[in-house]
Amino acid sequence: MRTLLNVIWLLLCGIWLALAYVVAGIICCLLIVTIPFGLAAFRIADFSLWPFGRQLAKRSDAGAPSTIGNVIWIIFAGWWLALAHLATAIALAVTIIGIPLAIANLKLIPVSLVPLGRVIVPVGSRQDPWRPVAVS
Template identity: 40%
Template structure:
């Protein structure tokens, strides 16, 4: 079921989301200051490519204060807009019963887009 969900996800826009994250990650990594943000965007790209069968969790020992500060910077630089786009797509997909699995994936991406520092992606 995970493979079918991922293939349908890719066909109906997941590949474009992943490419968008990849391009933004490359652009962010052009500067030394942007490298940590580019790495987090790569994390989003990987999850956006194959979201079914993966989940995110908070890392217990994740440089507490630094992760918090980086999440605040991330929120104001662009994380809010990424969160908002995934949240709105999630609501649109959740309107129908058929779109509910894809809505859940958008909500999962929205949470990661809001606070990517101090989180990791794991297999279910």
Template identity: 40%
Template sequence: METISVIGNVFWIILGGWVNALAYFLGGLVMMITIVGIPFGFALWKLAVLALLPFGKDVKVERVTGWHIFGNIVWLLLFGWAIALSHVFFGILFFITIIGIPFGYENFKLAKLAIWPLGVSVKDRVSGLPM
């Protein structure tokens, strides 16, 4: 299973995953400029990690507090819906072809994180370590 994840990640990066990851990382830097945007910056960095190497990673809810719910609602209204919609769009495009189905699945995983990023972690499927 680990070899398949490595192969999938290599193809993902070659086919443009690094562009997505770079955009999320730079967006996170912009959000870090303000104190209010720091949690959203960390959320974008989680998306950057998952967008760079999505194969072999799981998105898991770690904790849900009142702040996470409030922050996720604000995130969803301001940014999350557009980011998630773009990943759903590309996921559907990838699902049209048989060879693209794994990439479509990874786009749906990114959409899931883009909708509700606060209180959620990205973990390696094999080691269980947070990324």
């Protein structure tokens, strides 16, 4: 079911969202100071391509620089992106077929608000993504 929802999402709106975030990421990476924001835009683009079956998790090594960057991000881009995702989710929820797509848009709101210090992991993953797995 996740694969089917991801394919529908990709065809109807995921590719356009991802392209927009990639363009924003390229523009941010052209300026040296905004490279962390460009990398965050690429992370959002990856998540917006295939959102079903994945979730956002906080990195254990994220500290004060991520928090400061997130405050700057929220002021200049985050709240606009969150409002756009919310408006799109409301428009998609009008139809029964659009309800899962609306839920995917709502999943993009947290990562569009605070993308720094976050990582995308599979749903149900309780492992810290930055610690190696002990193999016995």
